[in-house]
Amino acid sequence: MEELRYRLDRKKNIAVFEIDTSGPVNTIGEQFIADLVKATEKANSDGVKGVVLASAKAKSFLDGANLMEIMKDPSQLNLKHVVLKLQETLANLAKSPFPVVAVLTGQTVLGGGFETLLWTCDHIFSTTGSKMGLPEVNVGLFPAGGGPETLRKIAGLKTALDVVMGGKVLPAEFYSKSGLVTMVSKDEILQEAEKWIEGHQGIINRNYDPDWKEPDLLSNDERQKLIKKARARYCICPEKPYLKAAMDAIEEGLDLPFEEAVKNEVRHFAPLITEPNVKNKIDLFFAMTGIAPKIAKVNPKKSLSTEEIAIIGAGLMGQGVAQVCADKGMKVLLIDVDKATAEAAIEKIGAGLEPLVKKGRWLPDRKERLMNNLRASGDYEKLKTIPLVIEAVFEDLDLKQKILKQVQDVNPDIIFASNTSTIPMEDISAKSNRPEQVVGMHYFSPVPLMPLLEVIQGPKTSEAALATAVTSGRRQGKTCIVVGDGPAFYTSRTFGVFVMTGFYLAEMGLDPWEIDRLALEAGFPQGPLHVYGTAGGNVVYHAGCFMSSRKPDLLTIPESVGKMYEAGYVGAGKPCFYKNGMEPDKSALEFIVRNSSLPTPDRDEAKEMLLLSMVNQAFLCLDEGVLRDYFSMDIGAILGIGFPDCWHGPARYVSQKGVKATLGRIQAIYEKYNLAFFKPAREFEKLIACGVDRGLL
Known part of the structure; x- marks a missing residue:
């Protein structure tokens, strides 16, 4: 199948390269590269005035490499061959004696696709809603199609580092200040592109222009400091070799020189494909895109329609849930102690969205549609006709x-979903006449940004309640995992043990800030003591006490945590x-209680303890039926509680290390x-006992 079509407007003598690869999004594989070679040769032989790059897909312009194709032969030699061939092809188009422009109409251009434009295009025209970026580090690789070099030429070293190392995808408007991108309406985009081509005959591609000046050019000393x-x-964790290779x-x-620099990228890039933790990241990408959307198995026919839902509790979590639901077109009734409190919460939602509109990340009408889907109330009587209520107190x-009693007194048939992080459904529904209507929907903060929804199936939760929670969560754009009932379920319990391990390490004599650094070296996004301050020490303390009261044989609270809580040293906007x-806030040391009865672990053992505390807890959840499968274990750990993604999750960690x-x-x-x-x-x-040591998933 042809993946890039060549069309020539003979009257205007302008060629269009229309991208339309197999699959739901456009990707770069060997067929695409071969078609781009042929189209470039054809444009040169036809003597065109210019080329317009366009996509036949509504939402995808060109979204990076075809990873499925790469993983069929994941060898250094094959990867080097493919990337060098792509570089050669892009160079040939960029050096052609005619202007090249791209037109993006609310589409994404990612990874190798964005590199294609950065290398070959003299200009890009885009409508609002298009996104551009280099997210390769998120799949364990880095942009080796010239991205670091070509992006630096238009945006400077600082921005190039930020985008490449952060794996960032940004609105097209971000790049308009570089002069490379012009924002236009969809009706005018092709006309503007053709006009630009007519006015820029003989232009030299900036990547080959000796007079091109890099913006914000730094001195050697400034570059080295950066x-x-x-x-x-970025390079603190040795288990993430792709970050060091990129740097x-x-x-x-x-x-x-430019062409040597881009070839040098391949020298660092190709060996990554043999790294186990790179394979973990690629496999995690496939799991997130292929398995995660359907891992929570429910009967959709049992689900109630959730065109309209209610949320009780207009605090931070309630506002977040209301925002994501309203953004997906659901009508939301936000209830609090009185209507004025709920109305103030809706105003806060609107104020929080305004910066996204001003920065061009949201269209004004998206915000308007969302706000029109929200209404406030203090009256439970309005729940009579609503199928699902999410409690977020x-x-x-x-x-x-x-x-729960107030709600069921008004509407006994309503599905009652509790956004609790620790309290079992069995406890919440203990006094209810309709416990089968109760289910857990545990969101993560901040709700609009965190992709995971942990759905808790209580011992009496009905099939309909479970299906309604999952289908509603999926409509909200969440990745859902279903877990069994129990104190703190899976994620809160496992995350809590990670934080407590950090405190125990401090009580064993390790410096608290060294503990946080060791966590970063192990691959965690944040250290356990840093988490204590940012999540709120009061939340950590109360969750720990709850777990300890329910499972005293599993968890005791470190003395230091209690001492900090009693002294009010709990973060919540204050130094912690x-x-x-x-x-470092050294005043924290006065609350650390040294336990001289325990030895002080060395750095490697401390890192291992932070990882294994989560791993063992995840497997204990399997013992107790809270978790039912390894994929839910890994997806929940990565999306919800910050287990290092370079390990794929606790189950893959055990698979690589071996069960024994x-x-x-x-x-x-x-x-x-x-x-x-x-x-x-x-x-x-x-x-x-079953003879299994590796290959859990």
Whole structure:
């Protein structure tokens, strides 16, 4: 199948290269490259005045490499061949004696697709809603189709580092200030592109123009300071070799001619394909795009229609849930103690969206549609005809039971979904006459940004309640996992143990800020003590106390946590382990209680303890039926609680290390430090008895 069609307007003598590869989005594979070679040769032989790059797909312009094709032969040699062929093809188009422009009509251009435009296009015309970026590090690679070099030429080194190393995708408007992108209406876009071509005959592609000036050009000393700062930020974890490879390619490229620099990118890029943690990231991408959307198995025929829903509790979480629901076209009734409180919350939602509109990330009419889907009330009587209510009040069992009774007194048939992070459905529904109507919908903060929804199936939750929660969550754009009932379910419980491990390490004599650094080295996005301050120490303390009261054989609260809570050292906007940004707040040390009865672990063991605390807890959840499968385990850990994505998740971590080896290390840590949550899960012994050591997923 032809993946790039060549069309020539003989009257205007302008050619259109229309991209339309197989699959739902346009991707770069060997067929696309071959078709681009032929189209470029044809344009040159036809002596065209210019070329317009366009896409036949409504939402995808060109969204990077075809990873499925790459993984059919994941060898260094094959990857090097493909990328060098792409570079050669892009160079030939860029050096052709005619202007090249692209037209984007609310489409995405990502990874190798954006590199194609950065290398070959003299100008880009775009409508609002288009997005451009280099997200390769999010799949364990980095842009090696010239991206670091070509982006630096239009935006400068600082922006190039930010986009490449952060894997960022940004609105087209962001690049308009570089002069490369012009924002136009859809009706005028082709006409403007053709007009630009007519007015720029003989233009030299900037990547080959010796007189081209890089914006915000820095001195050598300034460049090195920027590189050093970026390395300190991005290259802290040795398990993420793609970040170091990207930094090496960028730094070396500063002193090389353009074509040597882009070829040097391939030298750092190709070996990554053999790295186990790169395979983890690629497999995680496939899991997120292929498996995650359907992992929560429910009967959609049992689901109630959720064109209109209600949310009780107009605080931060309630506002977030209301926003995502209204944004997806659902009518939302936001209820609080009175109508004025709910109205004030809706105003806050609107105020929070305004910066997105001003920055061009949202169209004004998107915000308007969302706000029109929200209404406020303090009256539970309005729930009579609503099929689903999501309760989002604070973690208090009596309050949740009281609200459940009030709701069911008005509408006994309503599905009642509690956004609780710790309290079991069995407890919430204990006094209800209709416990089958109760289900958990555990959102993560901030709700509009966090993709996971943990749906909790209580012992009496009906098939209809479960299906309604999952289908509603999917409509909201969430990735849903279904878990069983129990104190703190899966994610809160596992995350809590990670934070408590950080405190125990401090009580064993490790410096608190060293512990956070070790967590970053292990691949976590944040250290456990930093999390304590940002999540709120009061939340951590109360969740820990709840878990300890329900499972005293599993978790005891470190003495330091209680001491901090009693002293009010809990973050919530105040310094907590850190102040003035990331400067250590040494006043935290007065609350750390040294446990001299326990040895101080070395750096490697401390990192391992942070990882294994989560791993063992995840497998304990399998023991107890809270988790039912390994994919839910890994997807929940990555999307919800910050398990290092370079490991794919706890199940893949065990698969790579081996079940016997993992059990051995957990057992050794348990015996050495006597921490209850390191008592090994029975699942490990079951796997060993079945002869399973690797390949859990």
